[in-house]
Amino acid sequence: MSVDPELVxxxxxxxxxLEQVNSRIRQAAESHTEVEPMANLSVQxxxxxxxxxxxxxxxxxxxxxxxxxxxxxxxxxxVRNGLATVDGSGRAARYTPTAKAGEIRRRxxxxxxxxxxxxxxxxxxxxxxxxxxxxxxxxxxxxxxxxRDVAEPDAD
Numbered sequence: 001m002s003v004d005p006e007l008v009x010x011x012x013x014x015x016x017x018l019e020q021v022n023s024r025i026r027q028a029a030e031s032h033t034e035v036e037p038m039a040n041l042s043v044q045x046x047x048x049x050x051x052x053x054x055x056x057x058x059x060x061x062x063x064x065x066x067x068x069x070x071x072x073x074x075x076x077x078x079v080r081n082g083l084a085t086v087d088g089s090g091r092a093a094r095y096t097p098t099a100k101a102g103e104i105r106r107r108x109x110x111x112x113x114x115x116x117x118x119x120x121x122x123x124x125x126x127x128x129x130x131x132x133x134x135x136x137x138x139x140x141x142x143x144x145x146x147x148r149d150v151a152e153p154d155a156d
Contacts, residue, residue: 011141021115022108029108033100035081041066041074049084049095050105051148058091 026043029035038046044064049055052063057075061068068091075095078084083101087094120128131138 021112025108025111025115028111029104032107033104035083035100035104036077038077038081039074041071042077045071045074045095046078046083046097046101049078050097050101053096054094056091057093057095060095061091 027037041064045060048060048063052059055063057068057072060075061071064071066074075084075086078095078101079086081100082098083104084095084097087096120131123131
């Protein structure tokens with residue numbers, strides 16, 4: 001099946017826009033919770049830990065596609081920021097998200113919800129109807145791109 005190049009271009013533009021929005025949201029959430037700014041690899045690591053509590057360094061490295069040695073530095077920043085705890089050491093070390101990590105994600109999702117509501121408000125009724133009609137396809141595309149929701153961390 002052929003994919004419409006204009007659709008692909010529109011989705012790439014949307015992805016770039018969402019990346020900018022998400023970066024601003026993350027920075028605000030980090031600032032509000034007094035977390036030092038984290039590199040993208042640290043963010044990828046904590047998102048994996050939120051999705052797979054108890055994941056090992058080796059599992060996280062495989063999931064994010066970076067060598068364990070490089071990922072170790074990113075995870076050290078995650079632990080230093082109080083976003084995960086670590087049990088053990090080396091490639092077998094297991095990482096568990098803290099309630100603080102869940103709180104940052106909750107705040108970020110709340111802000112994302114506000115931004116989307118703001119962006120959707122001035123849209124035409126036809127545009128809103130088209131997006132509503134495409135909701136299942138949007139969710140399917142998200143899953144195809146690897147989205148899995150996160151587990152809720154236990155309260156500390």
